[in-house]
Structures are given as C-alpha cells and as structure tokens.
Amino acid sequence: MKVLVAVKRVIDYNVKVRVKPDNTGVDLANVKMAMNPFCEIAVEEAVRLKEKGVASEIVVVSIGPKACQEQIRTALALGADRGIHIETDEEVQSLEAAKLLKSVVEKEEPKLVILGKQSIDSDNNQTGQMLAALTGMGQGTFASEVVVEGDKVNVTREVDGGLMTVALNLPAVVTTDLRLNEPRYASLPNIMKAKKKPLDNMSPADLGVELAPRLSTLKVEAPASRQAGVKVADVAELVDKLKNEAKVI
C-alpha cells in the first residue's frame, strides 16, 4: 500500500517568534527553519507502517519555496522513498494546499494520506480535513493510534474529554496528534542515502491549480503582555489574597 505524507517547512519550534516592527508579519530573516513537529510525527508513522510491512512505498510531498527541499530530504532520510516538491514562492493558504495535494493524490493514488493536524506557524488545523473533503475520503483527525486492517483503517482520535475510535474506508486521510509516536532521528548514513533518492519538482500550474488566496492578513501584532504580580510569603497569605483581594474563591 502506498502512503503519501505531506510536510511543511516552518520556523523551528524552539525559536522565539518576533513580530516585525511594521506589523506586516513575523520576522523570518535568518531564523532557523525546520519540519513542522506534527509533520515529523506523520513521517514517523508512515515509516513505522512500512517497517510493519503495511506500507510498501512512502511518498513525501511539500509545498513552498526551493528551501522546502531540505524538509523533503529530512523525510527521505527518515525513511520515505521519494519526494515531490511543489515549488512556489507565493503564500499558500490551507484551501489551496488542499487543492494541490488533491492533484497529487489523483496522480499517486495512495491508500493513506498522513498529515500533521496543524502547522505551528499559521495554527489553522484545516488542510487534512479539506483534502479529505475534496477527495471524498474519510478522515481520522488528531490521531493517537493508527491500525490498518484489510480495506479499513481504525484511527483512535484525541477528542475533548478522552479518546474516540473510528473505522475509515481506505483510502483515507489521517492527521497526527502529539502522542501518536515519538519521531526518530535520521542517522548519518541515511542522510547520505537520502541525497540520492528521487525528488520530483513541479509547479502549482503543472498541477492545474491557480493560487488565489481568499484571506488577507491586515496586520500582525505581538500579544498583549501580562504584568507580573506580587510574591506572597506563604500559603495563608495566598488564600487571604485570593479571598479578600482578588475575590475569586
């Protein structure tokens, strides 16, 4: 069974984000970039499916500027078989990303598409669900367990209040949550080998998708900062303040 994994290049999660002084966005100049953490989990899950003999081929796809190839190479080093880079320097919003991925799905016909539940830059949590809707597939969002059985996949989902398991007809879309797995690190020999794995390059136009963003960002600001309050000496003082000053108990 073929598995398609979509990965996104984002600001490294350890980097402190700074808003540009002109409020047009976040400063990405000379900032360390990396694979979105939820996408790393998606790659890892695909690799584990291959190790179990469930997946036969893992295709990894990324959308964005030339530099995205670094993240595709990372996924190849982790165990993906080949890469597809949809190259564009334009802003790509969730709906367009879903349309681009739909074209790839139609070409590649994977049985399972795995994506991160959200990217840590735009925090939208949309692309997987949109792709599933556009391709008429079922979706197992916020997955903490993925079990392929015959022509179905059982996905255990992290939902408000606990866990919920759904059975989806294949092909299906899965989006990953944090506890699905713990991604491995790429070994040096695998990083070297990844350089020789095939990587196709194409444009949105090659896939017949016109980029037409529907949302415009008017401004980006730093969040209102909270002032530090007072230190209390002991628990008795704390409870007194909560009762008589803040009046919250």
Next chain:
Amino acid sequence: MSILVIAEHDNSELKQATLNVLAAAKAIGGDIDVLVAGENCGAVGEAAAKAEGVNKVMVADNAVYGHFLGENLGELVAEVGKNYSHILAAAGTVGKDFMPRVAALLDVAQVSDIMRVESEDTFVRPIYAGNAIATVKSTDSIKVVTVRPTAFDPVAGEGGSAAVEQLDVVKDAGLSQFVNEELAKSDRPDLASAGIVVSGGRGMQNGENFKMLEQVADLMGAAVGASRAAVDAGFVPNDMQVGQTGKIVAPQLYIAVGISGAIQHLAGMSDSKVIVAINKDEEAPIFQVADYGLVADLFEAVPQLEEELKKVL
C-alpha cells in the same frame, strides 16, 4: 446578514461553548439560526431555543449524526449553510474536525479559532502558538469561522423563545463508522469551561501526585489540568493538557503548580483572570505572568493550601 451557528452538545445537553459562539455571532450582527445535529437530541434543541438572540433552531436528529462524524456533519452543514453569510462553530475537537470539510465543500477559506470580531469580514486570531496575533479579512461570500469559546463572554442561556423546527436532511457520507470511545468520567467541571482550574506540571513528579491537586480542586469545584511536560512524561492523559497544543482555558482563577511556564503552556492559559503560580524555582517564567506567586516546594505548599482552603470555604 444571516449567521448559522452549529451547536456543541453531547446529545443530551447544550454545551456552554455554544453560548460563547452565539456571542461571537452577535458581535458580527444579523439574524442568528442554530443547527443542532445529533441523535435523540431534542432536549438540546429546546435548550438552544432559550438562548439569547436566537432566531430559529433547526434540529437534524438522526443516527448518522449521533457521534458527530466529520464526514456526515460536513455534508449536512455545507448543505444547510450555503444560504448563510456566516457559519460559526466552537473550535473544539468536533468543530475543528468538520468545519474545514464544510469550507472545502463550499470552496471557501476557513478562519480558525477567532478571538475577536472586528467587522463582518475581519477577525482577530492567534498564530505561532499565540506569540503573534493576526487580523485577517475574508473575501469569500460565505465566512466559515471557528470560535475560541473562552475569548467571548457567553450570551444568556435563558429567556429566549426561538422557534424549533425539525430538519429532515440525512447525509451519510458512508466513509466512516464510529467504533468506540473512552471518555474520562469525572464529576469535576469540564476543563475548557471551568471557573477555576488547578494544573500540574513536570514538578508533580508522577501521576499519583496529581491526587493532591484533585483534592484541592474538589474543594473549590475546579477542573484539573496539566502542562504538556506532564503529559509527555506520561503522568496524566492528553485530554488534561492546557496549552497551544491542548486546551485553551480562561477561568476566573488558574493555579499553576510545578509548572515552569513554557511559551506553549502560557498560550493556553494567559487569558485567565487571576493566575497563581506555585514553584520552587523563583526564576521560573510562570512568575512573569502570575498575579500571585509563591516560591515554595509544592509537596509542602499544596497540602497547606488544602488545609487553608478548608478553613475559608
């Protein structure tokens, strides 16, 4: 303008988050209809009809909606919502699941997790785990929007008398089936809507020690939460996680115990009205956002807190 709000519920009760979403709808302005989709959910429809500012309630009561499967809800809401200017739902795990499907089926963008309404087409939302706040404008004819419930004060849940009509629209996408669910059974309030939240971090050392927090929480009628560090360490389940990758809370009182205050945790709780931090490391970043900080060993402070609370409550 006409706004369709999708009710959040568990087939028996209307969740408070719906009242928060109705507040966001009110801020946009226009006629507000509510769609209740579920199974044997008539009582939820009645409850929604009593909420402030609701024009009409539609109830789609069918087994295919019983477990809120995104594939079926997506088709239903896209069908019912296509004649509205706005479709709103709470940004909980149900809304996050089906709303992007609605947007894709209608070929429009979705605006996720809004914190404020600027105008009918312009909304404010957090990006980069709340480290930046974006103002975005939608050019689509139908605005599909998920709402961060804690960012809006709820409308009144009583006093309204909207008409309730049954909706005979059955959409079974046939793509997914419910298998089972394991919901944490607890008499404590729901984390996302609790007035008081007591959370523990890595400093709790193990899951067993969370019992201390539970005892304090029960005295105050509070919910119990955790930081991602505590969840990653396996102390407690993920549904207790407060933070950008977990639940966003904004209670009247948030007590952070043994939590250092990583950015991703602060993103989930810094809108709380009063924040208390108990940590033995006085340099912990949590103290920079806390209204009341207590530098102490939590294993001494928490039992003392329980005793002091017993005196005053």
